[in-house]
Amino acid sequence: MNTWLRRAVILTVLTTAVAVLAAVAEDAAPHPAPNSLEGLWVAKRRFGPDVRGPLLVRRVGGSYVAEIVGRVVPIRSPAPEVSFDLPDDQGAFRGRFVGTDRIRGHWIRPATRLNWSRSASPVLLEADGADRWRGVVSPAEDEFTLFLLVQARPDGSLGVVMRNPDRDLGSQLGAKSLVRDGDAVVLMGGRSGQPERELARGTLQTEPETMTLYFSNRGGSYDFVRASDESDFYPRGKQPARYSYLPPPQVDDGWRTGTLQDAGISRAGMEAFVQQLLDTPMDSLDAPQIHALLVARHGKLVLEEYFHGYHRDKLHDTRSAAKSLTSIVVGAAMQAGAPLSLQSRVYEVMNGGRMPEGLEPRKLAMTLEHLLTMSPGWFCDDTNDAAPGNEENIANQEEEPDFYRYTLAVPMAFSPGERSVYCSASANLALGMVAKSTGESVVDTFSRLVGEPMRIGRTSWGLDPAGNPYGGGSVNLLPRDFLKLGQLMLDDGVWDGHRILSSDFVAGASAKQYHLRHVFYGYFWWNEDYPYKDRMVHQFSARGAGGQTVVVVPELDLVVATMSGNYISRTQITYTGTLVPRFVLPAVREPGDDPNAPVVEREFKSRYGPSEDGSRVVKDGGGARR
Secondary structure, eight states, X not given: OOHHHHHHHHHHHHHHHHHHHHHHHHHHSOOOOTTOOOEEEEEEEEOOOOOOEEEEEEEETTEEEEEETTEEEEEOSOTTEEEEEOGGGOOEEEEEEEXXXXXXXXXXXXXXXXXXXOEEEEEEEEEOSTTEEEEEEOOOOOEEEEEEEEEEOTXXXXXXXXXXXXXXXXXXXXXXXXXXXXXXXXXXXXXXXSOOEEEEEEEEETTTTEEEEEETTTTEXXXXXXXXXXXXXXXXXXXXXXXXXXXXXXXXXXXXXXXXXXXXXXXXXXXXXXXXXXXSOOOSTTOOOEEEEEEXXXXXXXXXXXXXXXXXXXXXXXXXXXXXXXXXXXXXXXXXXXXXXXXXXXXXXXXXXXXXXXXXXXXXXXXXXXHHTTOSOBSOOTTOTTOTTOHHHHHHOOSOSOHHHHHHTSOBSSOTXXXXXXXXXXXXXXXXXXXXXXXXXXXXXXXXXXXXXXXXXXXXXXXXXXXXXXXXXXXXXXXXXXXXXXHHXXXXXXXXXXXXXXXXXXXXXXXXXXXXXXXXXXXXXXXXXXXXXXXXXXXXXXXXXXXXXXXXXXXXXXXXXXXXXXSSOHHHHHHXXXXXXXXXXXXXXXXXXXXXXXXXXXXXXXXXXXOSOOBBOEEETTEEEO
């Protein structure tokens, strides 16, 4: 056999061997058998709104017109009011001239198939030539993503982990299993302690491979397709690369940025913390869903990390952490000279300056400060399903579209100031008092007094059926703007030289005013001491369901924000509430500390949880004691 033929035979043998070995390896790899439902599936739907983008207002002769997404509509309200509605309930604008060069207002996004309430987003139009004003309408997207991780059980049945980063629907429904019968599939599950029931029914299609499930109360049909290992189901892919810290970029949002090292925070410690988040298994319903982690120290943003597909330009629901934003809006209105004080009587302000006739004495005594400390006395405990002022009961009733009026009619359970109970209606009505005292929409008050000086432009405020912005929670904010709330409080109510809140209001908001859920409470800000080194340090925080937190530690000149998606899982809400004392504080250095000292996770169990104890704190000097 000549040389070239011998080489050809050897090459053929080697090629065949490699192919056989590759086939064997592929057969040995863990992947689902043909027609198996095992693996990760994803379905995404967008419900609008379609109206977004540049908004132009022009003066034509003696009248004004507005142009958006190719539509030109007349503005019927006389200047300085600038308001119009698009046909077919596609959206509306409510604004007002500020001098001659600006129009401040808000865009009202219509309800969608998924979100039944309208929402409002600030819009600022600025002069763009003679008799022209231009701005951008950017309402929150109404999107819904569903992940299904289908896993075979030892008995041959199919278990399911259903994840929904938008609303935590998997935990809400208690999805547990997937049953297949030919080309039909049924998703089964139930909340803890409940029997399994059918959650959704659908069909399978092989070309292309699709599993369609119908959720009657969540917008209809969802087409699931196979998801890759780089899916947002995982923090950053199923097998993330080793994390290496990069300082946050400087962008035009008012934040100064710096590095962990310059801020006296251990880079190694924070890298280990972020790596732990990346490596956390996602194969259980209670797996933590951290979407954003931001840290600021000495007035500079020094760490900014996102997970599960979230990023700095994506609005995020803040849930009840928005109550702390309500506190800021109230304080900003008072600082700006609105006819409002802590001692303003609730029923007098809400009744246009006069007390309603025949009001019972306990309601006569109720003040704004009682609302801010959740001690108004109404029968409104959110943890009591029988309470008529319970947040869910208010939202689900249809007799009174105006949530302010509904709350004012709630019966009393005790005298104002006697004790504090968790009552979202208190925060909502505090925002209503701002609206009554300023005579403008709270969204516009926020933009004027807080948003514009702090460069917080994109927000989304839920509206009650009567069109009132809801102050009890779920304002959507960008993560870096969320962190600003804590920095404003840390800096005594001043942002970039602008005094937004008075020193007295900041002190009251962050003080230990009442005991509530085993934690002290101020003006919609929680108070709890954290272990640090050989001592305890005071912190106050904004907290919302799902892991939405802004933690302020004044002694360490530190602010930390998290945004997460465990809205229903109580286990992971507790977990998220311990991240700062367990992982961040051990990495924070003080002058004289060894910068190379190892960082060790510190055990901490948050006391945050339901409690009947809401008694008043007796103030002593500048502090407070039980």
